[in-house]
Amino acid sequence: MGGAAADRAGAGAGGAVFSLALWTLRRRKAGSAGAFVALCGASVLLTAFGIVLRSGIGGGVPAQRYAAADVLVAGPRSFSVTEGDSTKTEQLTGPAPVPAGLVRRVDGVEGVRRAVGAVRFPAELVDGDGHRVRGAGDRRSEGANWASAALGSYERSGRAPAAPDEVVVEESLARAAGVRVGDTVRIAATDDVARRTVVGTVRRTGSDGTLRSPPVFFADATARALSGREGRFDAVGVLAARGVPPGELAARIADRLDGERAEVHTGGGRGTVEHRDVTAARHQLRELAGSLGGTVVLITMLVVGGTLALGVQQRRRELALLRAVGATPRQIHRLIAGEALILAVTASALGWLPGIAAAQVLRRALAATGTLPSDFAFSAGPLPMVAALLVGVLTAQVPAFAVARRAAAVPPVEALGTAESPEPGTGRARTCWGLLLFVLGAAASLLPLFSGSVFAVAGAGSGGLVMVVSVLVLAPSLVGGVIRVAGLPLRRLLGTPGLLALANSRYHARRTAAGAGPLVLALGFAALQLFIPATVSAAAAAQARAGGLADWTVTVPGAGVPRDVLRRAERLPGVTAVAGTVRAEVFGSRELLDSAEVFPYQAQGVTRGALGRLLDPGTVHGAPERLRPGTVVLSGQAAATLGVHTGDRARLHLPDGTRARPRVVAVHRRGAGFGDVLLPAATLLRHGAGPLYDSVLVRGTSHGGTSHGGTAHTRAELERLAARYPGAEVREGGAAPAGQEHTALASLLDSALPLVPVLGYIAVSVGNTLVMSTLARGREFALLRLLGATRRQVRRMLLTEVALLALAAVVLGTLVPLLPLSTVALGLTGTPVPYIPPLLHLGLAALASAPAAAAVLLPAGHTLRGPLRPGSALR
Known part of the structure; x- marks a missing residue:
């Protein structure tokens, strides 16, 4: 009975405390507004990034050219590496091709009406002025085999292509080129630019009729030759017999293909196979959410914790009175936790809709920079909102417990005595934790000094973030x-x-640190996220210039260089060396501590003879000129990460997931400029990089000998050759193209855009904190006025305070990341000097200072505007 009575009494006390928390929030709207704004902003941020992650898993574009296929069979979109009991799975940027023999096997499955192999490749119409023609919506066209037309929903006119020089063109594309059935048109494909006869047209039925990639259909044999697939298809489309459900048919096909490197798709999965840019975009979104998701949660927790701590600090008199009249520490805990719970639930729910809007704004911005296709649809659903609510509640409760513990620890009598004393400095425990974090972060930042592997570089980057967080913990002392x-x-x-x-x-x-600390966090975090890619981009351009030995580079911006350019350039007078290059993503793997580890790398494929004559990757040891099929040249960092040396066999997976074990013939030092992995171009072209070169490098001679300047005559001949291929450009030198600056800017934008909502949230939270602090200083301003200070003098005092606060934030936010930035630069580029764009750094400093100034001066101006009342200085 006694225990039951105690339980009822405890429950009643808990209900009373919760009611008090609700009553306090109603009566102290201004005091709760700061925490509410911080939690609502956190919900907006978490909802937006939750939608980004959800879209990386399930977003995309519906199938179009495969829309009539009931089932689609394609190669795997991932591969696995197993070491002992550990298995690591990595996603590919697109489905791998499948063997042509799969068509016959699928065609024999019960319920299949027809199985069709499909290939796709670059093919664009060229108008009379030599410009490449785009379809409706400014869409770039693609070549395909005529049999695959059965997999799309098309209205057809004319006849099927039969001869190698015959094509069927999508209607909007034909209209844009001004051609009709029976006309001839120039078409730039993978081999050459040739005239072909239009023998028919097709028009998509249903929807709005607009195709993302308008098709140009060739005869099947011609299409297979142009695609370079050599006995493989991009996918196999299946048309079901009447009355056979797609799901049931897909299960039968999966059973028939058990053990094959193939996947079966229905419904929305067909769009994933068709649209490779969508697959790559989803991969980008998953990487974005994975790299920033945890950091976003950490930042919201730190910001919300600081705001709640400031709010409790401003209520010391009220909490002291509660303790004095008999409130127990447990009741103080319940009071603050109850307030935090009510605020978190309400603010999180109100942040859902703005979070959805923020995600859409981020989608449009990423589409504007080319990171996402313009028609990529984000997938929301309830899961991101529920996750934002749960994380918001957790984010509020953890710091609420910490601040309540401190507030409740003071004895009742002492609480009244200390309520009007200055804020205490950094506590001993906080100082110890801050110093420990700083030491751990600094130790991790030094790893690249002892190892050249990617583990050391990643550790240094993470250590930099830990150091920035430690400064936030130690802010009262450091500021x-x-x-x-x-x-x-x-x-x-x-x-x-x-x-x-x-x-x-x-x-x-503590009041000053509450405003400066988040600014340090914003500046330090932005420095790590922006200056590292800026350093890599600058180093890549410098290394490409230093190692480029060619006189000219031929490119086709936005497309690729046909193989025919390489063959014809070799026969030009005065040319001594020609090579084609192609870039793609490959994966390296190794066993580490009984666990499988997989690492993505940028690979460059080069034709034979390029290394040493047209490209100098900066050989550390070995002989890069011995590169041929079955061999590889690695950067020093890649070799250290994969644990291999010259003569060893590296474990790689090519772009289509094919496992390879090439022998390492050399190690080089210019990985940022030429790629961490150098392979024969034929290897990458065959295994997923596509049928076109990214560039063709050319070196010429001058009177009687080799000259890096080449000759005007050879240059003119090369220009004449390039004019045969619409859009082709000839640039001086063999370094990265002149568009390198644009590429670096695009890379910087890709890094900066996801930071905008994060830094915006921090800026709003800083403003929120400073508004709370300034409004709580009404008594101080009134006392200064009573002592003779004018409004102008008070404003000057506040402006100086803001300037000192911003100065402290900029100094700490700049100095602390310098160590990890320097060691990361050493690990990635070989030099310990990071590249910090001056204007970008000044812009970050200005953007950090502006909201702080506004958040102090605007509310202070409102407070000082009214008439002076002597009693206000005594309340």
Whole structure:
């Protein structure tokens, strides 16, 4: 009975405390607004990134050219590496091709009406002015085999192509080119630009009729030759017999193909196979969410925790009174936890719709930079919102417990005595934790000094983030120290308001740190996320220039260089060396601590004779000129990461997932400029890089000998050759194309865009915190006015405080990431000097300072605007 009564009493007390929490929030709307804004912003951010992750898993574009296929069979979209009991699975950027023999096997499955192999390859119409023709919606066309037309929903006119020089063209494409059935048209394909006869047209039925890639259909044998697939298809489309459900047929086909490297798709999965750019975009979104998701949760927790701590700090008198009248520490805990729970649930729910809108804005921005296709649809659903709610509640409860523990630890009598005392400095436990985090982060940042592997570089990047977080933990001491040092030479310049601001900033260290700490977090986080890719881009351009030995580079921007260009360039007078290059993503793997590890690498394929004559990758040891099928040249970092040396066999997976064990013939030092993995071009072209070269490098001679300048005559001949291929350009040198600057800018934008909502949230939270702090200083402003200070002097004092706060944030936010930036630069580029764009750094500093100034001066101006009431200084 006694136990039951105690339980009822505890429950009643808990209900009373919760009611008090609800009553407090209703009566203290201004005091709760800060935490509410922080939690609502956190919900917006978490919902947006949850949608990004969800879209990376299930977003995309419906099938179009395979829309009539009931079932689609394609190669695997992933591969697995097993070491002992450990298996690691990695996603490919697109489905691998399948053997042509699969068509016959699928065709024999019960319920299959017809199985059709499909190939696709670059093929564009060329108008009379030599420009490539686009279809409706400015869409780039693609070549395909005529049999695959049965897999799409088309209305057809004319006849099927039969001869190698006959084509069937999509209607909007034919209209844009101004051709009709029976006309001839120039078509740029993978081998050459040739005239072909239009023997028919097709028009998509249903929907709005707009195709993402309008087809140009060739005769089947011609299409297979142009695709370069050599006995393989991109996919096998299956038309079901009447009355056979697609799901049931897919199960039968999967049983028949058990053991084959093939996957069976129905419904929305067909779009994943058809649209390779969508597959790559989903991969990008998963990487984005994976790399920033945990950091976003950490940042929201730190920001919300700081806001709640400031709110509790401003309520010390109220909490002290509760303790004095008998409130137990447990009840204080329940009060603060209840307030945090109510705020978290309400604010998280209100943040859902803005979060969805923020995700759509991010989608449009990523589409504008080319990271996502313009028609890529984000997939929302309830899961991101539920996750944002749960994380929001957790984010509020963890710091609420921490601040409540501190508030409840003070004895009742002492609580009343300390309620009006200055805020305490950094506690011993907080100092110890902060120093521990800083030491761990600094130790991780030094790893590239001892190892050249990707593990060391990744550890240094993570260590940098840990160091930035440690500065946030130690902010009261560090910010005060920076202000103290900065104030020494400024004392004579500040005047009376400035000296008062300096004393205020040092005396109220926790209040100053509450505003400066998140700014340090924003600047440090932005520096790590932006300056590392900027450093890699700058190093790539420098290494490409240093190692480029060619006189000219032929490219076709937005497309690729046909193989015929290489053959014809070799026969030009004055040309001594020609090579084709192609880039793709490959994967390296190794066993580490009984676990399988997989690493993605940028690979460059080069034709035989390129290394040493047209490209100098900076050989460390070995002989790169011995590169041929079955061999590989690795960068020093890739070799260290994969644990191989010259003469060893590296474990690689090619772009289509094919396992390879090439022998390492050399190790080089210019991985940023030429790729960590150098392979024969034929290997990459056959295994998923496509049938076109990215560029063709050419070297010429001058009078009687070799000259890096080439000759005007050879250049003119090369220009004449390039004019045969629409869009082809001849550029000086053999380094990266002149578009390198644009590529670097695009890379920087890709890194910057996802940061915008994160940094925006931090900026809003900083403003929120400073508004709370400034509005709580009404008594202080009134007292200054009573002592004779004018409104202008008070504003000058506040402006100086903001300047000191921003100065401390910029100094700490710049200095702390320098160590990890330098060691990461050493690991990635071989030099310890990171590239920090001056204008970008100044812009970040200005963007960090502006909201702080507005958040202090605007509410202060409102407070100072009214008439002075002597009693307001005593309340």
